[in-house]
Amino acid sequence: MEEETLQVFFFSHPLFSIFITLYSLILIYFPNDLLRIFLSPVLLISGALLLSLLRLGSTREPNTQPDKSYEESEEPKVFLVRESDLMGGFVEWNLRAPLEVIHEAYEEEEEEEDPTRFRKMERFPSLSVCYPESDSESDSASSSEFNFPEIGDWNSPENMGFRWEDDEGGIGCEVYSEANPSYSNNGVETKTRKKKVVLLGTGWAGASFLKTLNNSSYEVQVISPRNYFAFTPLLPSVTCGTVEARSVVEPIRNIARKNVEMSFLEAECFKIDPGSKKVYCRSKQGVNSKGKKEFDVDYDYLVIATGAQSNTFNIPGVEENCHFLKEVEDAQRIRSTVIDSFEKASLPGLNEQERKRMLHFVVVGGGPTGVEFASELHDFVNEDLVKLYPKAKNLVQITLLEAADHILTMFDKRITEFAEEKFTRDGIDVKLGSMVVKVNDKEISAKTKAGEVSTIPYGMIxxxxxxxTRPVIKDFMKQIGQGNRRALATDEWLRVEGCDNIYALGDCATINQRKVMEDIAAIFKKADKENSGTLTMKEFHEVMSDICDRYPQVELYLKSKGMHGITDLLKQAQAENGSNKSVELDIEELKSALCQVDSQVKLLPATGQVAAQQGTYLAKCFDRMEVCEKNPEGPIRIRGEGRHRFRPFRYRHLGQFAPLGGEQTAAQLPGDWVSIGHSSQWLWYSVYASKQVSWRTRVLVVSDWMRRFIFGRDSSRI
Amino acid sequence: MEEETLQVFFFSHPLFSIFITLYSLILIYFPNDLLRIFLSPVLLISGALLLSLLRLGSTREPNTQPDKSYEESEEPKVFLVRESDLMGGFVEWNLRAPLEVIHEAYEEEEEEEDPTRFRKMERFPSLSVCYPESDSESDSASSSEFNFPEIGDWNSPENMGFRWEDDEGGIGCEVYSEANPSYSNNGVETKTRKKKVVLLGTGWAGASFLKTLNNSSYEVQVISPRNYFAFTPLLPSVTCGTVEARSVVEPIRNIARKNVEMSFLEAECFKIDPGSKKVYCRSKQGVNSKGKKEFDVDYDYLVIATGAQSNTFNIPGVEENCHFLKEVEDAQRIRSTVIDSFEKASLPGLNEQERKRMLHFVVVGGGPTGVEFASELHDFVNEDLVKLYPKAKNLVQITLLEAADHILTMFDKRITEFAEEKFTRDGIDVKLGSMVVKVNDKEISAKTKAGEVSTIPYGMIxxxxxxxTRPVIKDFMKQIGQGNRRALATDEWLRVEGCDNIYALGDCATINQRKVMEDIAAIFKKADKENSGTLTMKEFHEVMSDICDRYPQVELYLKSKGMHGITDLLKQAQAENGSNKSVELDIEELKSALCQVDSQVKLLPATGQVAAQQGTYLAKCFDRMEVCEKNPEGPIRIRGEGRHRFRPFRYRHLGQFAPLGGEQTAAQLPGDWVSIGHSSQWLWYSVYASKQVSWRTRVLVVSDWMRRFIFGRDSSRI
Ligand SMILES: Cc1cc2nc3c(=O)[nH]c(=O)nc-3n(C[C@H](O)[C@H](O)[C@H](O)COP(=O)(O)OP(=O)(O)OC[C@H]3O[C@@H](n4cnc5c(N)ncnc54)[C@H](O)[C@@H]3O)c2cc1C
Ligand SMILES: Cc1cc2nc3c(=O)[nH]c(=O)nc-3n(C[C@H](O)[C@H](O)[C@H](O)COP(=O)(O)OP(=O)(O)OC[C@H]3O[C@@H](n4cnc5c(N)ncnc54)[C@H](O)[C@@H]3O)c2cc1C
Structure with missing residues (x-):
């Protein structure tokens, strides 16, 4: 799909839409007192200048009138990623929708100041879905899990090794926290004792949890091998120096709110022991007087947000010879390896073939990360490096290997097509249907669908x-009987199934959404207040909103069918069953009405967007734990008495971006809006700038972009 | 000397002098077309705001009327560093006057457009000293060294391994350049053959050579293990994140002028063979098809600018346990080790003593680098880290060990005193007269002057x-009979003594200034045109300016004695000898007049300032090689016929800075001006910003400073 063939629907001039986008984004995201500065004429004029300098071409194609090809494809047009993509063969689990939502905290702070706000929202169900404020209590027998023990009942010793003042006694025993077992009986301590939350990981989930948590009755202990949060969506930019590594990280100590007692330990957790409520950790450096690197930490609540690791699928040679792109250090290493390749290829004593090999960059995986890296690299080479290494120009080759039939399969077809065409035009060799089978230090072998194995020499992969799955999670899953899974199973309130006071979120967990059909009998019974064996429409309507809360798939199903309310569904079912009396409903009719609903249960993609929303959600649950204990906010318990404490977690998809290089980005926004071109690049810039966790990183990222515009990327090998 | 006791001489208000300084610096260094922007009211106002925010206190003490204490001290007030400092015991060789002069190139470009300029300058000897434009020809027998062989005579094969096009033939032999020995007989090649200059090193000397060289008749081959130039004076700032590593580096390929054919090899030279006119190099990565990492490169001219390495004085344990601060990577490593120390000390299982050890930072060496690092670290800890690690506040300790009796011995006494007092006030423990004798992984032992050895536990040194000396230079010196030296000896034209077409500059070389007394007989003979055995004043005056050019110590001596011309000196000598006839001068009288002069021969300090001026000087010699061959510009040959081709290198000291932390800097400017306080900090900012090699680094450095002001330094461990 050529850019020129896309048509402009909304505004006659692209500049107009860009300005509206930019300024509405500024209006939404920047604190009020700065608004005046941002709306000043100086900025407007310089912005206009910059924009016009870039000779903009923009396209935006709303999908309000679906075109023919779209109607032909029978796939339901939901805004969640299709399961088939999620579980699709080789690229399984590699879903990286663009960033989200660490900023939500800001918006909601304001809301909390307005006590009538929540009421208002509940009148508009579609809005209230956006802010799943709360919930608790699984409907299974384990409903006591979430009840806080009285303060007197607490038996986990409160004294932690990381208290600096009174450590002297710790000498001579392995781990300090075991040295003062009687410490917790100290009366003064007991009086002020706070509930101890241990948080593992400082990624998207952990950071947004910390940023939101705002209740001084907790003592938070964060444990992670890295003392900062990294804004992963910009990592591909870091690999080529478009953005500096330091501009995308923020020390985790700066992220927590000041009124929450938080301490951080730079260590890796290697074992979780739910029995003794301890986590065992290891620091990179020798720590105590015995040179021991290991210690343990007690918890009252454990929040697991350790993310996931790169997956080599056990393909031989991958571990040893490939670069991964997961951490900031990976991105830095990739950057210097790219420069190294160019320097290596400039050395004497090589023939052209060898130089070509050294300058052959292979990217394996056609997901957003692989695609973005390939296009960043292409821009880096063509905009900056060929100027300094003119002889390399004709020798550089970028190849993208993808096992599926298309790249960016989690995106709209139009985006996939555009991306593939653009890459072909750019000279990036996209090899579809190529499954890597072996890698050695100089060659990579891939098998096509037809079974042919071809071997290509490479310089860098x-x-x-x-x-x-990370080893610590694997081990923990074995302990709790989830050994055959890929990620920790949690319920809809993010509690790890089968554990007390342990939560898991982000890439290391998946939510096990309860199915409607499993609970259908209980639902019927609950709704049938008169115990008549049939439901009147009135009875049904009374439980309806609770059911929609508890089973989000219901709403998704209605949306996918274009129905406006559950009544439509019931009517349709009754019509199909031939029973048109329509006043009462028996269980069979209810079953047949809802039988398709569970097909809409989706695994959430492993993205920062999901992780951040989960972190925010969980922190709010923690914040309101006591309040909601008294006034539960969740839906009716289907198989118990009363209500759930919190509403279950609900994911709100805000769209995803695929930067394609050359100042062009594809954006897929909720409601199947697709926008490709320079305007979405600007949208991308604005969204990513506004989503930064701190003003420091925001300013740095924006000035990095400006630096790149003016001076290009740096190629010093440091 | 307290800051308050210093008096303001020139301007009544410090703000005034700062503004004048800043804006005159801008006027001097920024290209004209940008002037209007910099003089705009917006900037002036925001500058004024920034400045007043910083509550400036400034002092400037010109030494126009030397005070009593100064007259009492008998030391000569020269602006060169005193030899006693240079050669003073333990800190020998550690002279780091602040930065210089890579920018001179700009200023002189303009001059070259004005052909009368040189003439003009020669009328003002004091000015012409500043721009030692040229010279050549040692007066020894080796005066043919510098004559270029005719093009036909060239016998070094021109084909280099780093030519990309025709390398195929290279397979099968060890090194490509040996593969095509007959290549240079190719007629086409011979016609366009350029003189090949091989430059080793991309530091201050190498970069300023490259930046200045502007003659397309050379083909320049740069060889260095790092593909960038690093602005070393800001390395101490990089260690604590005041400035980012990437802001102080510039790819060397960007530095060379476009009209000079330049290529770069990322490799380390490990052997120089002046016999076969080859250098042997090794790259970090495997290079040719045989996996060989070594290759050789021919040269016509070799410019050695490999700098020096850190010196451990073979003290046991230093190599293994200490951090050095020489390269950008060192600075990055120091930065993460500082953060690591804080994270380590936050871990559980430690007693207070151990935490204190981990947070004990020891700096060995009280030269400008050590002092600047100590104050940077102090600021980092107190301005940024204690906020994030509040418990660490009382545990951190910085100790500075210095073997001499004072720190900053190469600076004016007032600066030394101020620095020592400031450090004491800041809580930095300055241990003077402490010579390190041993280091192990946890403790450092130092011996006081009294011979007592004390051992202190440390976290980081x-x-x-x-x-x-670098090994390659050591090896080369052995080859050419300079084996017992510390650095390569060159003559005043930077030619390595005893070698053909090899130049050395920067930290790896020292100039062997010829002594007047060694040449006194020849000087007399040359001046005595009538061969009368005595010199008339007229005869003497005719050779005087040549002698001043050839022997810079004469001028220094006159200056140090407060004399205005050489006539004063002769008169004094005659008066002392009792021979008052004054018209004629015999050789004994000349000898006694000049006998003290050679005491003014100084070793130049090993600073970037010297290295950069040497690089610029040498490049100009190369540029004007052919012109000066015909019209020599140098002084008369004392023991040969005619004139030297170029004027000898003359160093112009532009002052030095010692940043002391807390936005205070001590500056020692030429003419013994001393300025301490916030105003010199601003001077420091302006000078360092203007001295950057590129606009990119300039913008980055300035925005790094601004970022630091606003957001503080980042403490993420990457
Ligand atoms: C290059 C790249 C680009 C991406 N782009 C996007 C994008 O544009 N949009 C988007 O939505 N998503 C994107 N993602 C995905 C997103 O980064 C992840 O989905 C998200 O980081 C998951 O968050 P998390 O908190 O679960 O895990 P992570 O962010 O991976 O964080 C895990 C944390 O746990 C710590 N940890 C690891 N092991 C242990 C242990 N044993 N003990 C204690 N702590 C541990 C880690 O140090 C880390 O701090 C991208 C990912 C990558 C790699
Ligand atoms: C922390 C610090 C702060 C300083 N501050 C100041 C200051 O404020 N003002 C000032 O005037 N001076 C300062 N200096 C001193 C100044 O940096 C040096 O005097 C200057 O760098 C010397 O320049 P050079 O070109 O001789 O050597 P370097 O700048 O050291 O450059 C040597 C070059 O040679 C390369 N090289 C090394 N070995 C080989 C080999 N075998 N083959 C080929 N290439 C090789 C290196 O990679 C490097 O590129 C400072 C130095 C340091 C370390």
Whole structure:
């Protein structure tokens, strides 16, 4: 799909839409007192200048009138990623929708100041879905899990090794926290004792949890091997120096709110022991007087947000020879390896073939990360490096290997097509249906669908095919009987199934959404207040909103069918069953009405967007734990008495971007809006700038972009 | 000397002088077309705001009327560093006057457009000293060294391994350049053959050579293990994140002028063979088809600018346990080790003593680098880290060990005193007269002057005591009979003594200034045109300016004695000898007049300032090689016929800075001006910003400073 053939629907001039986008984004995201500065004429004029300098071409294609090809394809047009993509063969698990939502905290702070706000929202169900404020209590027998023990009942010793003041006694025993077992009986301590939340990981989930948590009755202990949060969506930009590594990180200590007692330990958790409520950790450096690197930490609540690791699928040679792109250090290493390749190829004593090999960059995996890296690299080479290494120009080759039939399969077809065409035009060799089978230090072998194995010499490989489970999670899953899974199973309130006071979120967990059909009998019974064996429409309507809350698939199903309310569904079912009396409903009719609903249960993609929303959600649950204990906010318990404490977690998809290089980005926004071109690049800039966790990183990222515009990317090998 | 006791001489208000300084610096250094922007009211106002925000206190003390204490001290007030400092015991060789002069190139470009300029300058000897434009021809027998062989005579094969096009033939032999020995007989090649200059090193000397060289008749081959130039004076700022590593580096390929054919090889030279006119190099990565990492490169001219390495003085344990501060990577490593120390000390299982040890930072060496690092670290800890690690506040300790009796011995006494007092006030423990004798992984032992050895536990040591010789230079010196030296000896034209067409500059070389007394007989003979055995004043005056050119110590001596011309000196000598006839001068009288002059021969300090001026000087010699061959510009040959081709290198000291932390800097400017306080900090900012090699680094450095002001330094461990 050529850019020129896309048509402009909304505004006659692209500049107009860009300005509206930019300024409405500024209006939404920037604190009020700065608004005046941003709306000043100086900025407007310089912005206009910059924009016009870039000779904009923009396209936006709303999908309000679906075109023919779209109607032909029978796929339901939901805004969640299709399961088939999620579970699709080789690229399984490699879903990286663009960033989200660490900023939600800001918006909601304001809301909390307005006590009538929540009421208002509940009148508009579609809005209230956006802010799943709360919930608790699984409807299974384990409903006591979430009840806080009285303060007197607490038996986990409160004294932690990381208290600096009184450590002297710790000498001589392995781990300090075991040294003062009687510490918790200290009366003064007991009085002020706070509930101890241990948070593992400082990624998207952990950071947004910390940023939102705002209740001084907790003592938060964060444990992670890295003392900062990294804004992963910009990592591909870091690989080529478009953005500096330091501009995308923020020390985790700056992220937590000041009124929450938070301490951080730079260590890796290697074992979780739910029995003794301890986590065992290891620091990179020798720590105590015995040179021991290991210690343990007690918890009252454990929040697991350790993310996932790169997955090599056990393909031989991948671990040893490929670069991954997961951490900031990976991005830095990739950057210097790219420069190294050019320097290596400039050395004497090589023939052209060898130089070509050294300058052959292979990207494995056609997901957003692989595609973005390939296009960043292409821009880096063509905009900056060929100027300094003119002889390299004709020798550089970028190849993208993808096992599926298309790249960017989680995006709209139009985007996929555009991306493939653009890459072909740019000279990036996209090899579809190529499954890597072996890698050695100089060659990579891939098998086509037909079974042919071809071997290509390479200089550098970046491996970005998907994510796998971290060893500590694998071990923990074995302990709790989830050994055959890929990620920790949690309920809709993010509680790890089968554990007390342990939560898991982000890439290391998946939500096990309860199915309607499993609970259909209980639902019927609950709704049938008169115990008549049939439901009147009135009875049904009374439980309806609770059911929609509890089973989000219902709403998704209605949306996918274009229905406006559950009544439509019931009517349709009754019509199909031939029973047109329509006043009462028996269980069979209810079953047949809802039988298709569970097909809409989706695994959430492993993206920062999901992780951040989960972190925010969980922090709010923690914040309101006591309040909601007294006034539960969740839906009716289907198989118990009363209500759930919190509403279950609900994911709100805000769209995803695929930067394609050359100042062009594809954006897929909720409601199947697709926008490709320079305007979405600007949207991308604005969204990513506004989503930064701190003003420091925001300013740095924006000035990095400006630096790149003016001076290009740096090629010093440091 | 307290800051308050210093008096303001020139301007009544410090703000005034700062503004004048800043804006005159801008006027001097920024290209004209940008002037209007910089003089705009917006900037002036925001500058004024910034400045007043910083509550400036400034002092400037010109030394126009030397005070009593100064007259009492008998030391000569020269602006060159005193030899006693240079050669003073332990800190020998550790002279780091602040930056210089890579920018001179700009200024002189303009001059070259004005052909009368040189003439004009020669009328003002004091000015012409500033721009030692040219010279050549040692007066020894080797005066043919510098004559270019005719093009036909060239016998070094021109084909280099780094030619990309025709390498195929290279397979099968060890090194490509040996593969095509007959290549240079190719007629086409011979016609366009350029003189090949091989430059080793991309530091201050190499970069300023490249930046200035502007003659397309050379083909320049740069060889260095790093593909960028690093602005070393800001390295101490990089260690604490005040400035980012990437802001102080510039790819060397960007530095060379476009009209000079330049290529770069990322490799380390490990052997120089002056016999076969080859250098042997090794790259970090496997290079040719045989996996060989070594290759050789021919040269017509070799410019050695490999600098020096850190010197451990063979003290046991230093190599293994200390951090050095020489390269950008060192600075990055120091930065993450500082953060690591804080994270380590936050871990559980430690007693207070251990935490204190981990947070004990030891700096060895009280030269400008050590002092600047110590104050940067102090600021980093107190301005940024204590906020994030509040418990660490009382545990951090910085200790500075210095073997001499004072820190900053190469600076004016007032600066030394101020620095020592400031450090004491800041809580930095300055241990003077402490010579490190041993280091192990947890403790450092130092011996006081009294011979007592004390052992202190430490968390991290930064070693900055001085510089030593690189192995490749050591090996080369052995080959050419300079085996017992510390640095390559060159003549005043930077030619390595005893070698053909090899130049050395920067930290790896020292100039062997010829002594007047060694040449006194020849000087007399040359001046005595009538061969009368005595010199008339007229005869003497005719050779005087040549002698001043050839022997810079004469001028320094006159200056140090407060004399205005050489006539004063002769008169004094005659008066002392009792021979008052004054018209004629015999050789004994001349000898006694000049006998003290050679005491003014100084070793130049090993600073970037010297290296950069040497690089610029040498490049100009190369540029004007052919012109000056015909019209020599140098002084008369004392023991040969005619004139030297170029004027000898003359160093112009532009002052030095010692940043002391807390936005205070001590500056020692030429003419013994001393300025301490916030105003010199601004001077420091302006000078360092203007001295950057490129606009990119300039913008980055300035925005790094601004970022630091606004957001503080980042403490993420990457
Ligand atoms: C290059 C790249 C680009 C991406 N782009 C996007 C995008 O544009 N949009 C989007 O929505 N998503 C994107 N993602 C995906 C997104 O980064 C992840 O989905 C998200 O980071 C998951 O968050 P998390 O908190 O679960 O895990 P992570 O962010 O991976 O964080 C895990 C944390 O746990 C720590 N940890 C690891 N092991 C242990 C242990 N044993 N003990 C304690 N702590 C541990 C880690 O140090 C880390 O701090 C991208 C990912 C990558 C790699
Ligand atoms: C932390 C610090 C702060 C300083 N501050 C100041 C200051 O404020 N003002 C000032 O005037 N001076 C300062 N200096 C001193 C100044 O940096 C040096 O005097 C200057 O760098 C010397 O320049 P050079 O070109 O001789 O050597 P370097 O700048 O050291 O450059 C040497 C070059 O040679 C390369 N090289 C090394 N070995 C080989 C080999 N075998 N083959 C080929 N290439 C090789 C290196 O990679 C490097 O590129 C400072 C130095 C340091 C370390």
């Amino acid at each position: 970046v491996w970005s095919t998907g994510i796998g | 930064v070693w900055s005591t001085g510089i030593g």
